[in-house]
Amino acid sequence: MADTRPGAGSRIIRWIDYRLPFVAMLQHELYEYPTPRNLSYWWNFGSLSGIMLVVMIVTGIFLAMQYTPHADLAFDSVERIMRDVDYGWLLRYAHMNGASMFFALVYIHLFRGLYYGSYKEPRELLWILGVIILILMIATAFMGYVLPWGQMSYWAATVITNLFSAIPLIGQRIVTFLWGGFTVGNPTLNRFYALHYLLPFVILAVVLLHLIALHRFGSNNPLGIDMKGPQDTLPFHPYFTIKDLFGLAVFLLVYSFFVFYAPNFLASSDNYISANPMQTPNHIVPEWYLLPYYAILRSVPNKLLGVILAFGSIFLLFVVPWLDTSPVRSARFRPIYKWVFWLLVIDVSALGWVGANPPEGLVVTVGQIATLYYFVHFLILFPLLGKLERPRPLPFSIATAVLQGGGGAQLGRAGAPIARP
Amino acid sequence: MLIRIVASTALCLVSCVTAFSARAADETPPLPHQEWSFDGVFGTYDRASAQRGFQVYKEVCSACHPVKHLYFRNLSDLGYSDDEVKAIAASYQVTNEQPNDQGEMYQRPGRPSDRIPGPFPNDQAARVANNGALPPDLSMIVKARDGGPDYVYGLLTGYKEPPPGFNMLQGMQYDVYFPGHQIAMPPPLSDGAVTFADGTPATVPQMAHDVVTFLTWAAEPNLEPRHRTGFKVTLFLIVVAGLFYAAKRKIWAAAH
Amino acid sequence: MADLAHSNAGGAHPGETRRDFLILTATAIGGVGVAASIWPFIDSLNPSRDTLALSTTEVDLAPVQPGQRLTVAWRGKPVFIDHRTPEEIKAAQDVDVSSLRDPQSDAARVKKPDWLVIVGVCTHLGCIPLGQKTGDDRGPYGGWFCPCHGSVYDTSGRIRQGPAPQNLIVPPYDFTGDTTIKIG
Numbered sequence: 001m002a003d004t005r006p007g008a009g010s011r012i013i014r015w016i017d018y019r020l021p022f023v024a025m026l027q028h029e030l031y032e033y034p035t036p037r038n039l040s041y042w043w044n045f046g047s048l049s050g051i052m053l054v055v056m057i058v059t060g061i062f063l064a065m066q067y068t069p070h071a072d073l074a075f076d077s078v079e080r081i082m083r084d085v086d087y088g089w090l091l092r093y094a095h096m097n098g099a100s101m102f103f104a105l106v107y108i109h110l111f112r113g114l115y116y117g118s119y120k121e122p123r124e125l126l127w128i129l130g131v132i133i134l135i136l137m138i139a140t141a142f143m144g145y146v147l148p149w150g151q152m153s154y155w156a157a158t159v160i161t162n163l164f165s166a167i168p169l170i171g172q173r174i175v176t177f178l179w180g181g182f183t184v185g186n187p188t189l190n191r192f193y194a195l196h197y198l199l200p201f202v203i204l205a206v207v208l209l210h211l212i213a214l215h216r217f218g219s220n221n222p223l224g225i226d227m228k229g230p231q232d233t234l235p236f237h238p239y240f241t242i243k244d245l246f247g248l249a250v251f252l253l254v255y256s257f258f259v260f261y262a263p264n265f266l267a268s269s270d271n272y273i274s275a276n277p278m279q280t281p282n283h284i285v286p287e288w289y290l291l292p293y294y295a296i297l298r299s300v301p302n303k304l305l306g307v308i309l310a311f312g313s314i315f316l317l318f319v320v321p322w323l324d325t326s327p328v329r330s331a332r333f334r335p336i337y338k339w340v341f342w343l344l345v346i347d348v349s350a351l352g353w354v355g356a357n358p359p360e361g362l363v364v365t366v367g368q369i370a371t372l373y374y375f376v377h378f379l380i381l382f383p384l385l386g387k388l389e390r391p392r393p394l395p396f397s398i399a400t401a402v403l404q405g406g407g408g409a410q411l412g413r414a415g416a417p418i419a420r421p
Numbered sequence: 422m423l424i425r426i427v428a429s430t431a432l433c434l435v436s437c438v439t440a441f442s443a444r445a446a447d448e449t450p451p452l453p454h455q456e457w458s459f460d461g462v463f464g465t466y467d468r469a470s471a472q473r474g475f476q477v478y479k480e481v482c483s484a485c486h487p488v489k490h491l492y493f494r495n496l497s498d499l500g501y502s503d504d505e506v507k508a509i510a511a512s513y514q515v516t517n518e519q520p521n522d523q524g525e526m527y528q529r530p531g532r533p534s535d536r537i538p539g540p541f542p543n544d545q546a547a548r549v550a551n552n553g554a555l556p557p558d559l560s561m562i563v564k565a566r567d568g569g570p571d572y573v574y575g576l577l578t579g580y581k582e583p584p585p586g587f588n589m590l591q592g593m594q595y596d597v598y599f600p601g602h603q604i605a606m607p608p609p610l611s612d613g614a615v616t617f618a619d620g621t622p623a624t625v626p627q628m629a630h631d632v633v634t635f636l637t638w639a640a641e642p643n644l645e646p647r648h649r650t651g652f653k654v655t656l657f658l659i660v661v662a663g664l665f666y667a668a669k670r671k672i673w674a675a676a677h
Numbered sequence: 678m679a680d681l682a683h684s685n686a687g688g689a690h691p692g693e694t695r696r697d698f699l700i701l702t703a704t705a706i707g708g709v710g711v712a713a714s715i716w717p718f719i720d721s722l723n724p725s726r727d728t729l730a731l732s733t734t735e736v737d738l739a740p741v742q743p744g745q746r747l748t749v750a751w752r753g754k755p756v757f758i759d760h761r762t763p764e765e766i767k768a769a770q771d772v773d774v775s776s777l778r779d780p781q782s783d784a785a786r787v788k789k790p791d792w793l794v795i796v797g798v799c800t801h802l803g804c805i806p807l808g809q810k811t812g813d814d815r816g817p818y819g820g821w822f823c824p825c826h827g828s829v830y831d832t833s834g835r836i837r838q839g840p841a842p843q844n845l846i847v848p849p850y851d852f853t854g855d856t857t858i859k860i861g
Contacts, residue, residue, distance in 0.1 A: 037676060062718050066725075079490050079561075082643070084726040087717035089643040090650070234676055242669045242700070245707065249662035256658065260651025261462050264564060272565035272640075273557075282600070494730050534730035657710055664703035671699055 029215055034233035035240050036221035038402045042116075043219065044247035045109035050207060051248060052102040057200050059095040067147070069193040071186040074149040075274045093263040099141050100266045101255050103289035106134060114320070115341050117329030118220040124321040126213040131317045133206050138290065138314070140199040143192040145287060146184075150271030155284050157184045157192075163297070166304040183277060223401055224330025225394055232398035283358055291355030292348050296374065298359050299367035309371065316378050323378055325386025333392040337385050340377070347373045449598055452571045455630065459570075459637060462652070465645050466638045468500040473617050474635025475499060477628050480615050482559060485551060485606075487539025490560035491639055494533040498642060499635075506533050513538055552592060554605035563633070563640040570633045572598060577629040580608040733861040735853065738792065746809045748797065751860045755797035755805055756848060757821070758858075761832060765819060766790050769833035779844045783833040786847050794858065795834040796848050799823040801841035806830060821845070 017023040066085050068077035081088035110130065113119055119127035146157045161178050165171040180187030218227060227233050234240070258265065266288055270281045286294050293310045300306035331338040347370050354367035395401035458467035475496070478488070493510035497503065510531035515538050521527050531538070539558075541547040548555050557565075566572045579597035583589050593603040610625045617623055638644075724732075734751045736758065741747050747758040761769070769783040770790075787793055797805050801823065807813040808821035808830075816822030817838070818831035828839030835844040850860040 058718065062721055065722065076490075080725070080727065083490065083495075084728075086720040086723055086725065088721060088725070089647060090717050091721055093647075238672050238700075239676060242665065242672050245703075246662065246665040246669045249658055249665050249707075253655065253658045253662065256651060256654050260647055260654065263647075269565055269567050269569075272561045492727070492730065494726075532735070534727075661703070661707055661710060664699070664706060668699045668703045 030241075031235065031237040033215070033236040034218060034227065034230070035236050036219055036227055036232060036398055037234045037239075038221050038223060038398050039219065039240070039243075040222050041243075041247060042108075042112045042222075044244060044251075045105050045112060047244045048247060048251050049102065049105045049109055052098060052105055053200065053203060053207060056095065056098050056102060057204070059091050059098060060197070060200065063091050063095055064197060069147070069190055071149060071189050071275070074147060074189065078148045090259070093259045096267065097255065097258040097263060099144065100258070100287070100289065101251075102137065103141070105251075106137065107289070110134070110317075111345065113220075114344070115331045115338075116220055116222060117224050117324070117326070117331070119321045120324065120329050121321070122217050123213070123220065126210060127321055128318055129206055129210040129213055131314070133203055133210060134317075135314060136199055136203045136206065138293075140196055140203065141287065141289070143196040143199075146189065146192050147196065148271060149189065149275045151273040151275055151279075151281050152268045152271040152284070154184060154275035154277065155280055156286055157188065159284055160286075161188075163307045163310075166307040168304070220329065221398060222330060222332060223395060223398060224328065224333065225398060228397045228399075285356055288352065288356070291353075292351035293355075295351040295355035295367050296371045299354070299364070299371040309375075313374060316375070320378065320382070323382040325383050326389065326391065327386070328391040328394065333394055334385070334389055335392060336389045340381055340385065343373070344377050347377065449600070449602075452568045452575050452598060454571055455574050455633075457570055457637070458634065459644055462648060464648065466499075467634060469619060470631045470634040471499045471638050472501070472635075473619065473621060473628075474631035474633070474638075476617065477610075477615055477632040478559070478635055481609050481628075482632065484540055485547070485556040486559045487541070488537050488560040488639055489539060489558050491537045492533070493531060493535055493537060495639075495642060497533075499638065503533075510535060552605065556606070559636055560639045563637045565640075568598075570637050573636060574629050574633045576604070577610055577632070578626060733859055735857060735859045737857050739856040743791070748809050749860070751796075751848060756860060757793070757795050757797040757809055757834075757845075759793040759795075759832075761791055761793055765832040768819065769831060772831065772833075772835075777844075778836050779842070781833075781835060781844055786833050786835075786844070788850075788852060792858075793832070793834060794847065794850050794860065795845040797821075797845070799825065799828055799841055800836065800843040800845065801826055801828050801839070806845075 013023055063081065066077065066081045066088065068074055078092065081092055083089075085091075113127060113130070142156075142160060146153045161175055161184065164174045164178060167174060176182065178188070179185065180191060218233075221227075268285060268287075273281075285291075293313060296313050297306045297310035300309055326334060326337065328334055331341055350366055350370045351374065354363050354370060357363045359367070458465060458470065478486075493506055493513075496506050496509060501509065510533050513531040513535075514528040515531045515535050516526055517529050541550065544555055563569050563573055568575070575598035576596055579599070581595055581597055583595035583602070587595065587602070589595060590603055593605060594607055595602055596604045610628050612624050615623045615628060621627060732752060734749055734756075736747070736749050738747075738758065738760070741758065741760045743760050744762045745760050747760075749756050749758065759765075766783075772783070774780045774782050783790070786795075797809070799806050802825065804823055804825035806821040806823040806828070808815045814822045814824075816829040818829060820830040820832045820834060820837075822829055823839065823841070826840050828841035829837050830841075830845055831837050833844075834847075836842070848860050850858050853859050
C-alpha cells in the first residue's frame with residue numbers, strides 16, 4: 001500500500017485518527033479488506049446499489065428545495081422544476097429514472113444472492129437486513145410516486161392504501177387514519193412527503209448495518225466456499241475498487257441513456273395528467289418494479305388473501321435461509337437447483353407481465369399459475385431440493401480452483417461441502 | 422449460462438414491450454409513425470414548423486383549449502424576437518394578479534412574464550360551452566397520451582365516417598385513433614383553415630404536423646439541451662469506461 | 678482472516694509506471710466528471726426562469742400627472758415614482774450637498790428631473806415610508822416620512838433626519854420612451 005506521509009496535513013489526521021479511528025477503519029475496511037479473488041461481475045451490484053442510494057438522496061434533496069407538497073400546487077411545482085429551474089429537468093429525470101435503476105440493481109443483487117447461496121449460514125442476518133432494505137425501498141418508492149400528484153399518483157395511492165381495508169373489523173378505520181381524511185387528499189400528500197424524505201435515511205442506516213454484517217465474514221463468492229487463507233483473497237483496493245469503478249462507468253451509461261434519451265419510457269403517460277378525484281384512469285398500473293406484487297394481489301379472488309399473499313411474497317424472503325436445506329451454497333454445484341433458479345426468474349418476469357396488463361383471459365390464468373409457482377418454489381422446492389439433490393463435489397479451495405483455471409469442481413479431489421453447525 | 426441470460430432477458434423484453442404497447446393498442450389499428458424533426462438521439466425542434474403550429478393553436482385550438490403551463494416568454498425559444506413576444510403578449514388581455522384600488526380584479530394587456538391565458542376562466546365554464554365535455558389542457562398532451570406525437574397526429578387526421586352498424590352517440594364524432602372511437606370534439610382542422618405567414622399550403626396533414634411539433638415542444642421544451650448534454654455525457658462515459666477497463670486489466674494482470 | 682494478502686502495489690515492476698499513469702489518467706478524468714456533475718445541482722439553486730422573468734418591470738408614466746406619485750412592484754419591493762412639480766425640483770436642487778448625511782446631488786439621482794424613481798424601502802431597517810398616498814405625512818421636507826423610527830427624506834429621496842444611514846436607493850432604470858420606463 002503506497003504510504004503517503006507528507007508533513008503537517010497527516011499529523012492532523014493522525015491526531016484525529018488516534019481519538020476517532022476513522023482513517024484506520026477505512027484503511028482496514030476499504031483498502032486491505034480481504035476479498036475472494038474469484039468474484040465475478042455479479043458482485044458489482046451491491047456497490048452500485050449503494051451509489052444509487054446516494055444519487056437518489058442528493059437529487060431528492062435538491063428537488064425538495066423546489067417542490068411544493070400541497071395538492072393544489074404539487075403538479076405545477078413539478079412542471080416548474082421541469083421548465084423554469086436551471087437543470088431542473090435533469091434533477092427530475094435523474095430522480096425518476098434513478099428509482100427504476102435502483103430497483104433493477106437491487107433485484108439483480110438479490111437474485112445473485114439466491115443463486116450463489118449468499119443468504120446461507122453465517123450470512124442469514126446479512127440477507128435479512130437486505131430484505132428490510134427492499135421493503136423500505138418499496139415504501140419509499142410508493143410514497144415518492146404520489147408526490148407529483150398526477151392521475152397515476154392519486155389513483156395508485158387510493159388503490160394501495162385501500163388494501164388495508166381488507167383487515168377484518170378495523171380495516172376501514174385504518175385506511176381513514178392513513179389518509180387523514182375520507183379520500184386520498186392533501187393530508188395524505190403531506191405525510192407521504194415527510195415520510196418519503198425520512199425513509200431514505202433509515203435505509204442508509206440499515207445499509208450501514210448491512211455492510212457491518214457483510215464485513216463480519218466477508219463476501220461470498222461464485223464457488224460458495226469459504227475463504228481459507230490469504231491465497232484465496234485479494235485486497236479490496238486496488239483490485240475491486242477499480243473493478244467497481246469500471247462497473248460504475250458501464251452502469252452510468254445505461255442510466256444516462258434513460259435519463260437523456262428515453263426519460264419517460266418506464267413511466268406512465270397518465271401521470272402527466274393532473275390528479276382528478278372524479279375520474280379513474282382506464283388502466284391503473286404501478287411502476288414496473290412493483291408489478292409482480294401487484295400481479296399476485298390481483299391473482300387471488302379473495303381480497304384479504306390477495307393482500308396477505310402479495311405482502312407475504314416479500315416477507316417470505318426473510319425465512320429463505322431456513323427454507324433452503326442444501327448443504328451447498330453455490331448453484332454451480334447444485335445440478336437441479338441451477339435450473340430451478342431460472343424458473344423463478346421466468347416466473348417473476350411472467351408476474352411482471354401479468355401485473356402490467358388488464359386482468360382478462362390469458363393474463364388471469366398465467367397470473368394464477370405464476371403466483372402458485374412463486375410460493376411452491378420457496379415453500380416446497382427449496383426444502384425438498386436441498387434434501388433430494390446430489391451436489392457436485394466442491395473444489396478444495398478458491399485458490400486451487402482459480403489457479404487451475406475455470407473455477408469448476410476438481411474431479412477426484414476430496415472437496416468437502418461446507419460444514420453445517 | 423450466457424444462453425440462459427439471453428433467454429430470460431429476451432423474455433423480460435418481450436413482456437415489457439407487450440405490456441407497454443398493450444395499453445395503447447385496444448381494438449384500434451396500429452398508430453402509423455410520422456417523421457418528426459425531434460425523433461432520435463439527435464432530434465431537434467423544427468422552429469419553422471413549431472411557429473406554424475403555434476399559429477394553428479392560436480387560430481384554431483385556443484378557442485377551447487388552454488395551454489396553462491406556457492408563458493409568453495417561452496415563445497422566444499421558438500425563434501420569435503423579444504419585440505414579437507411582447508406584441509403577442511400584449512394582444513391578449515390577462516387578469517391582473519392584484520385587484521385595483523377599488524378591490525376589483527381587472528384585465529390588462531399581457532406581458533412576456535404572464536402565462537398564456539386560456540379561453541375559459543375555469544373547468545365548469547369550459548364544460549358549459551362544450552356540451553358538458555371538458556377540452557383538455559394541451560401544454561402536456563403529447564406526454565399525457567400513449568403514442569405521444571403520433572397519437573395526437575393520428576387523432577387530428579383520423580376523423581372518418583363511422584363504419585356501418587357502429588352505434589354513434591348523440592353529438593359525437595367518429596375518430597379512428599381515439600379510444601372507443603367516439604370523440605366529442607368536432608374535426609378541428611380543415612384545408613385552408615389557417616393562412617401560414619411563410620406561405621406553406623395549409624392542408625390538414627400539414628397543420629396537424631405543425632401543431633403536433635408545437636405541442637411536443639410545449640410539453641418538452643428542454644429536449645434539445647437534454648440531447649446535447651446526453652451526447653457529451655455518453656461520450657465522456659465511454660472514454661472513462663474504456664480507461665477504467667484498461668486500468669482494471671492492468672491491475673488484475675498481477676493476480677491472474 | 679484479517680491477514681493482509683500480498684498486493685503488488687508496492688512492488689517495483691517495469692510495467693508499474695505505465696500502469697500508474699493509466700490509473701492516474703483514469704482517476705483524473707473520472708474526477709473531472711464528478712466535479713462537472715456537481716454544477717447542475719448548484720445551478721438549480723440560482724434564480725429560476727420564472728423569477729428572472731419578473732426581474733424587470735415596465736411602467737407607463739403617461740397617466741401620472743405632475744404632483745402625483747405612483748407605486749409599482751419590482752422584484753417584490755415597492756418602487757416610488759414621483760412626477761415632481763417645479764417647486765419640488767427646485768427644493769431638491771437648492772440643497773447644499775456637503776451638508777447631507779449621504780451626500781448626493783439631485784442630478785445624480787434622476788435621469789429626467791421631472792421624474793424621481795426610488796425604491797420605497799427605508800434604508801434604516803426596511804419599513805415602507807409614507808408619502809405616496811394623498812393625505813400621507815410627507816415629513817418636513819415634503820418628501821417621505823418613515824413612521825417606524827422617524828426617518829425623514831426630501832424631494833430627492835435623500836435622508837435628512839432620523840436614523841437611516843443612506844438615501845433611498847435609486848434602482849437601475851431606463852427611459853424606453855418619453856413616458857415609459859423599464860426598471861431592472
